[in-house]
Amino acid sequence: MTTPVRIQQSIRQLETKGLTHTQIARELGVSRTTVVKYATRDYSPVPPTGGTASRSLVAGEYARKADEWLEADRRMPRKQRHTARRVHERLVEECGFEGSYSSVQRWVKRWRQRHRGEAEGFSELEWAPGSAQVDFGQALAVVAGVERTVHxxxxxxxxxxxxxxxxxxxxxxxxxxxxxxxxFSHAGMVPRVLVFDNATGVGHRRADGTVTQTRLFSLFCAHYGFETRFCNPYSGWEKGSTENAVGFLRRNLMVPTPSAEGWDRLTDAWLERCDEIARGVHYREDVPIRDLFETDLDHMLPLPPSMFDACDWRGVKADRTGTVTIDSNRYLAGPKWHSMRLMAGVRALRVELRSMDGEPIVTLECLCSISCCGFSHD
Structure with missing residues (x-):
């Protein structure tokens, strides 16, 4: 079996850091013989031997013309640039070229490889252990017997x-x-850094690109002590991990349509399935995900003694029927409280109404079901 190129590269990289062949073998999970083989290998490119070198038909005046067109394309929008098919058509129509399309296609491919700038590729971001990304997805689920859109x-x-x-x-x-x-409660630890995509309700992105967090979320961050960062909305590569995770979890946890007695019951079931999935092997490191996650946990923050109560308290005014309006949803306190100022404690799943003296009135299911598509802009 051929050793993957990434393993070969890792052997050389670890050797340059001063690790012995035995240490490298243990680190990568390969035999010492394999390490010796690739640590001493000469990776210098050698010219091919045997056979007859192929000769490109796109040469001379044809090559000069094609080069002019492709060079000019670099100043044009991507959708207005020559395809290999269009280059072939123009060479035939304007220059009398008699070669095949495939010969032009190969020539164009080589030209673009030679002229590709560094900005046209993306380097894989290095993520420190203990940091996490956060994003939302949507799917249908049956919650308490009712089909709902789950965020x-x-x-x-x-x-x-x-x-x-x-x-x-x-x-x-x-x-x-x-x-x-x-x-956090399920993992038993808190990430040191949370990187948020824009599709979250924790902040407000201003026109200058800065983000102002909501008061509730600022208190949440202070309670747990983690650092918060927000993705550049135009830098998709910054959030590749979490976007891939959204699709992966939708396919693996939400097909067929899941069902649970309540929101938290559904969450608990999904968290258990996530632990089961983590027994699988990492797509690149060839070790169980759970083993790598232990390193994440080693770099995370301990849980504080108490869990944060994610409740946003607001002053509201009941109408003449004793109903208050919160985030465009109506909640009945009761006729007794008509036309009075009340306190509303808004949580993810419940709304608690109290008198201004702190007397409990009623706790109702939160009717929050509005999908937030991103930060609003000033």
């Missing part, structure tokens, strides 16, 4: 490829905090 919060750990998910009725700050509470 599932995904927390992915790029270092280990560990993924956790929580089921929520919306994407508000209360929902984000509730979902993260569930994930």
């Amino acid at each position: 599932f919060l995904v927390v992915s750990f790029p270092y280990s490829n560990m993924r956790y998910v929580a089921a929520l009725p919306g994407e508000t700050a209360e929902c984000v905090c509730h979902g993260l509470n569930k994930v």
Whole structure:
């Protein structure tokens, strides 16, 4: 069996760091013989031997013309650049070229490889252990006997490829905090850094690109002590791990349509399935994801003595029927409280109404089901 190129590269890289062949073999999980073979190998390219060198038909005046067209393309929008097919058509029509399309296609491919700039590729980001990315996805599920659109919060750990998910009725700050509470409690630790995509309700992105966090989420961050970062909305490569995790979890946890007695029950079931999936082998490191996640845990923060109560308290005014309006949803306190000022404690799954003196009135199911598509802009 051929040793993967990435293993060969790792052998050389570790050797340059001063590791012995035995240490490298143990680190990569390969035999010492394999390490010796690739540590001493000469990787210098050698010219091919045997056979007859192929001669490109795109040469001379044809090559000069094609080069002019492709060079000019570099100043044009991508959708207005020559394809290999268009280059062949123009060479035939304008220059009398008699060669095949495949010869032009090969020539164009080589030209683009030679002229490709560094900015046209992407380097894989290095993620430190203990850091995580957060994003939302949507799927249908049956919750308490009713088919609902579930906004599932995904927390992915790029270092280990560990993924956790929580089921929520919306994407508000209360929902984000509730979902993260569930994930932190299940993992038993808190990530040192959380990187958020824009599709979350925890902040407000201004026109200058800065982000102002909601008061509730700022308190949540202070309670757990983690650092928060937000992705550049135009830099998709920054959030590849979590976007892949959203699709992966939707395919593996939500097909067929899941069912549970409540939101938290659905979350608990999904978290258990995430642990089962983590017994599988990492797509690149050839070790169980759970083993790599242990390194993540070693770099994470301990849980504080108490869980954060993700409740946003607001002053509201009841109408003449004793009903209050919160986030465009109506909640009945009762006729007794008509036209009075009340306190509303808004959580992800419940709304608690109290008098201004702190007397409990009623606790109702939160009707939050609005999908937040991203940060609003000033």
